[in-house]
Amino acid sequence: MVWSIAMNLSSMVFLCLFSFSCLLGFLLMISLDFSYYIEWEIMTLNSSSLEMTLILDWMSLLFLAFVSFISAMVMFYSGGYMAGDGNMDRFMYLVLGFVGSMVFLIISPNLVSILLGWDGLGLVSYVLVIYYQNEKSAGAGMLTALSNRVGDVAILISIALMFDMGGWGFIFYSDSGHMSGVSGLVVLVILAGMTKSAQIPFSAWLPAAMAAPTPVSALVHSSTLVTAGVYLLIRFSPALVGWGQSVLFVLAGLTMFMAGLGANFETDLKKIIALSTLSQLGVMMYILSMGYYKLAFFHLLTHALFKALLFMCAGSVIHSVGGTQDIRAMGGLIYVMPLSVTSMNLANLALCGTPFLAGFYSKDLILEVAFSSLLNEACFWLLVLATGLTVCYTFRLIYYTVSGDFNLAGLSCVGDEDSIMTWPMVTLGLGAVMGGAFLSWLVFPSPWMICLPWGLKLLALVVSLIGGFIGYILNMMVESYRLSSLSNYTVVVFVGSMWFMPFLSTYGVSNFVLKLSQHYHQGGDSGWLEYYGAQGAYRGFEVSSGFLQLAQDNSVKIYMVMYVLWLILIGVVLL
Template sequence: MFLVMFFLLMMVSLILMFISLGFLIFEKVIIIEFILFKLNSSMIIYMIMLDWVSLLFVSFILFISFLVILYSKEYIKMELNLIRFFYLMMMFILSMIMFIMSPNLISLLLGWDLLGLVSYCLVVYYQNMKSFNSSMITILFNRIGDISLVMMISWMINYGSWSMMVFMEKIYEENMQIMMSLLLLSSFSKSAQIPFSYWLPMAMAAPTPVSSLVHSSTLVTAGVYLLIRFSGCFNEKMFMIMFIMGLNTMFMSSLMANFEYDLKKIIALSTLSQLGVMISIMAMKMYNLVFFHLLMHGLFKALMFLCAGKIIHLLSYQDIRYMGGVVKFLPFTSSIFMISNLSLSGLPFLSGFYSKDLMLEFMSMNYLNMISYTVYYSSSMMTVMYSFRLFFFFFLQEKFLVLVKVQENFLMVVSMMLMVLMVIMGGSVFMWIIFKTPYFTCFSKFMKMNIYILIMMGSLISYEYWNIQLNYKLKIVKIHKLVMFIMKMFYMPVLLLSFNKILFKMGLLFLKMDMEWLEYMGSQMIYSKNYLLKFLQIYYLYNYKEFFMLSLMVMVLLFI
């Protein structure tokens, strides 16, 4: 069964990739509509849009999916609920395809909502308290984006259609910008931008194959893909919000990753940093470049999760301080992990270099202030720092505390080997495919060498910081407090949880009002005092003649 799924996904991925190239060359777009049912004057339509963007993205997702499924066959072979896990993975792939190919808000919401529900089931796969808490935080943050899309759908009833084409026609209306604000909110919640960044590191409680597929190349990039699809509808204020939030997210996550010791959380924070890069470049209206980096990032980040999952699977812990010398026991896995790490850093001529170098160059050519420029380059340098920090812990430190048999596994090695080929060659191949004409950049030789200077400076600073961590303990209270401040995401979770406490107290107050005071003073009080009404009714029936004579006398007196 698993081999059938593996070969099926592989063949469909290759076919869709060649079809997408044909759509790109001949500039073809196919839109298919299915009328589900009619409601008064509105038709509920399920739409499918086939163009080179959607087909190429789906082919990449299927390529990563069949490698992750091959990897998972060995990773969770001892699990009791193995079939359930693979069904959940297939449900997630199906929901992602539904989301990608939907230009209609109704059909888009089906895939969007299903993504959140299936990701909740995958995060809670390990039945323990940590998984329960992480999955609840994940689904609650994703509910914010779902509510925003539902509000957009209800507002679009005024226009009689939920199609993306209506957005393009009504772009200059004031109401349309309100809906674009809701769309921006939903994409920020799904892509874990500030202030919704807390859920992505918490979601690392899921199995590592889930993190490789869900939290690197599909779920978290859904918000970026949504912004690419509706990119022509945003005004300059929206782009400024994107740039500020993306820049802050990139800086915060890069800084936090340099103080983290959990291997999976470091990779999750690097994912968060790259999402911030995509959102900030989106604000500069480089949509093809963002899409190109989205594809390349999905490749090398999925490979990083696969390598990290194999190391964690064999060692049974995630703390990088006890992984020193792992290269001696897992040379192939460690080498592939460092290739993906160098691709993340932007080392020439790996896949990450072609997108990251272009993004840095375009950021340098834009008219930005010095603060934005400094924060952007500092974040890029910190990306190199935490990448080389992992290199030093894996290759140079001698601390290996596990007395188990550690060896390479065939299925895991095959899946990682196929993906590392794409990480090495994919950037140079797809750069010539996606960009019809070469991007023109013009600046000095020093500016052109900035990415190489960043790599060298980041590696040197990371080496010195690694030496300090090994030889000295942070006993100074102020430094310890600063480190805790950074590792707690600048106390953002504390602020969010305090806000949640206020909401819970308000909910308890409304519960007391509804179940106690309103019930007692309303219907329950009327029902309990019903005997008074019965008494008045009996009194009226037995004294009917007296009431009739009294009313007659009153009428006579009135007419005299």
């Protein structure tokens, strides 16, 4: 067995043991209703103590168990997907660094210590996005890094503002009474969460990050990086009051609607799944801004199970069909890849909220709680339309990959023979079936009684059925559908490009930031700073050393000239 596969196996075993330990700790914490808060004081500055802190409560331990389990499956899966890569060890170490940063972020209840994991995620994600060293990956990595730096700056300013509170342990201050005393702190934390979780107007980087290898996408879009912003806001949830909460509510609704609409016009397999992640992040932020942080956390965990499975299945399909990601080039894969395609459809149905799969327990509860809350008309219909669009693009994806003729006539090696890639998919498939029920018993041990009229009770089911019917039927009528798309080309381009958000994001960076930095470089680094800085000092030292060299040549003429100049200087002074 080669070293890279052995490294995958050892990493998987370690992460599985760590996940099992965290799960046992979670059961202990939630049954006894207590938590551990560990603190080391590093220094004290103006009565503000800088501490290194860790928190081990039911929420952090349960999230750690899920992150470790999914990471273990991704590490094992990478042994098959990245088997032909020349830098396998480098990739494994980067993924382990990524997981370590997320673990550190989860157990940090202090803004100073949380910044280490927060920045670690941003740095390692940039390196992983540019892993395939080409121009497209470099552009996607730069967009990802610059978008996330906005949130990093917001965290840094929040640290400066929290200095007035006498400490940075936000667990003790995260309620409306304390946070409202510091102007702008809650808004900055919301801004940081929005950038990391790619809410409008920072949504462009998430589909662009698909330039990373597929195992990284499975990890990023399920339980790490994009969920970091949601997790931070869950921890700050008692302070989410006022107009900041209202703005987050509206932007989250627009995000899930925009992502669902854009996925129906996308043809790249990985980008469709990325847009579905963006839509589900909008759902989490939507219910979180309404004050139901446990529901947001519940959906975050169930979503992690089936989204990791969905990306693994997509990676298996892409790996088998020669690297193509265009769904129009696929079709009839159920006959040649039964295990991968069955697992993909299982994950798709869980994403749609099909009864008794993992996504049903969280999505149905979120919809019913939202329907029974005080929503205005626009936000209500945004949630309903986003639900229908999710089922619509899911059945569109099922049609293109499962139904129809086999369009890959030149490829005869398509299959599920790689057991290193299929075993993690089977394991996560069990999680996508049973994970929702298991979590609902643990997170909500006492049942909720939600009374709704028949119309609202059946609305989610009716909208899902209509969305699935439209998504399947429209794409069966391929020719008429394409002709109608061409006749409305402007609308299709606008909707399919996420409302021109990638263009606006990169346009602002390229036309303002990069040009400003170019002028600064020409006038500063290569101009005045160069003339009076390093090059000026070099020329000054060169001239001075020339005079010193003349003085040290022991020439009588030099000494006579210096003697005469000395006498003239003395004469001028005396006169």
